[in-house]
Amino acid sequence: MSTAASIPLAVPAPLGTYAHLLPPSWKAIITAWLAEDTPSFDYGGFVVGETLEEATLWGKSEGVLAGVPFVNEIFAQLGCTVEWHLEEGAPVLPTSETPKIKVATVRGPARCLLLGERVALNTMARCSGIAWKSRRVLVKARQLGWEGIIAGTRKTTPGFRIVEKYGMLVGGVDPHRYDLSSMVMLKDNHVWSKGSITQAVHAAKSTAGFALRVHVECQSLAEAREAISAGADIVMLDNFTPQGIADAARALRDDWARETGEGARASGVVKRCLVEVSGGLTEENMAESLCPDVDILSTSAIHQGTPIVDFSLKIQKRS
CATH class of the missing domain: 3.90.1170.20 (Quinolinate phosphoribosyl transferase, N-terminal domain)
Structure with a gap:
């Protein structure tokens, strides 16, 4: 330590x-x-x-x-x-x-x-x-030169969540969503139950309105692209390898660059979807997953155990 x-x-x-x-x-x-x-x-x-x-x-x-x-x-x-x-x-x-x-x-x-x-x-x-x-x-993360968002997760203790989320804030990180009503997070079980990422996102958008972001857990670059096409606001690259994170995040950046015209990368692309990385990240190994094309790194290691x-x-x- x-x-x-x-x-x-x-x-x-x-x-x-x-x-x-x-x-x-x-x-x-x-x-x-x-x-x-x-x-x-x-x-x-x-x-x-x-x-x-x-x-x-x-x-x-x-x-x-x-x-x-x-x-x-x-x-x-x-x-x-x-x-x-x-x-x-x-x-x-x-x-x-x-x-x-x-x-x-x-x-x-x-x-x-x-x-x-x-x-x-x-x-x-x-x-x-x-x-x-x-x-x-x-x-x-800041010492390593990464300026993105460090966030917690919803893996908190029932009845004690308010204290644990409060501790994250005092420590300087983002507490992430507070509960199931705070943001629409579509995980693998939601997608499997609905049939596809596209169907799940459309169903979420039909009731969530403009005020709630739709967040989709993705297991591959193809799933991330599908989620973005369906209208997701945040895609989570879940349990990717460090190299897989870098490759997928850069590919998504290239997608946005192509959509916004030639030379967009050089001038800084305005992204239409945030990229989050999660899964097995700790203080000891997170340096491997930090790259400039990732916006959010979420981990339960800051509050579990x-x-x-x-x-x-x-x-x-x-x-």
């Missing part, structure tokens, strides 16, 4: 606060998390009572801080306050000299601090881990 010292961590700042993206329903999810964690009596809470205490949130492994609004709401629902010492998206970089970083101070009744502790730590550890992995993959960032919450010890 790459070390933090070798990775430039800066990415363009968002034009707004990511918390402003969250839907009205998200706070109810946190209420459910708290109910799941303490479904009946709070025996540990009985021990500590409701004396007002102050706890420090420590970052103990390298990463990117993500999940701030979730942590804020967890403790708010328990009558506690959080004072952040790092901004969301900032690197958390412990060293041998400073093995833990002071990330935040949480204040409130002891019982309530402990009710929120594990829910908050679990949420932030996972969200920050995804942000850290996303940041590393994005930075590596990614390590967490280690945080702890410690109430100040009484003297």
Whole structure:
């Protein structure tokens, strides 16, 4: 794994606060998390009572801080306050000299601090881990000179998708479609059930209207050409070899160049369909699949099986 010292961590700042993206329903999810964690009596809470205490949130492994609004709401629902010492998206970089970083101070009744502790730590550890992995993959692509879009996938955890997609955003990558209603993605099963790519695309276009893009998973250059002819907005070259990606993407570029007239490639062709690459792509092997004729590289490696960032919450010890 790459070390933090070798990775430039800066990415363009968002034009707004990511918390402003969250839907009205998200706070109810946190209420459910708290109910799941303490479904009946709070025996540990009985021990500590409701004396007002102050706890420090420590970052103990390298990463990117993500999940701030979730942590804020967890403790708010328990009558506690959080004072952040790092901004969301900032690197958390412990060293041998400073093995833990002071990330935040949480204040409130002891019982309530402990009710929120594990829910908050679990949420932030996972969200920050995804942000850290996303940041590393994005930075590596830029270091290799590729300026396309790095995106996640819909292979997220049921009930936790909003946190995982949020982590991708904080890490600087595109979260891809959020759900089945966000974009029309036609995969092999859709095509096989309908009979052909052309029939599937036409059926999708008949109801999706102008506002939704139609995205088609393709197993060959011929399928990509059929999808484009049928009106697809995005073609995904799925599980192609690195050389196959380069050849197919360049062939599609040549197709557009011919359609737009002689010399179009030299002046930059305005493409009428985006090219996405996916399938088995990781931080370690993605360099093989980066080429200038590819617009989007999507991978679940930035959010499936990614390590967490280690945080702890410690109430100040009484003297």
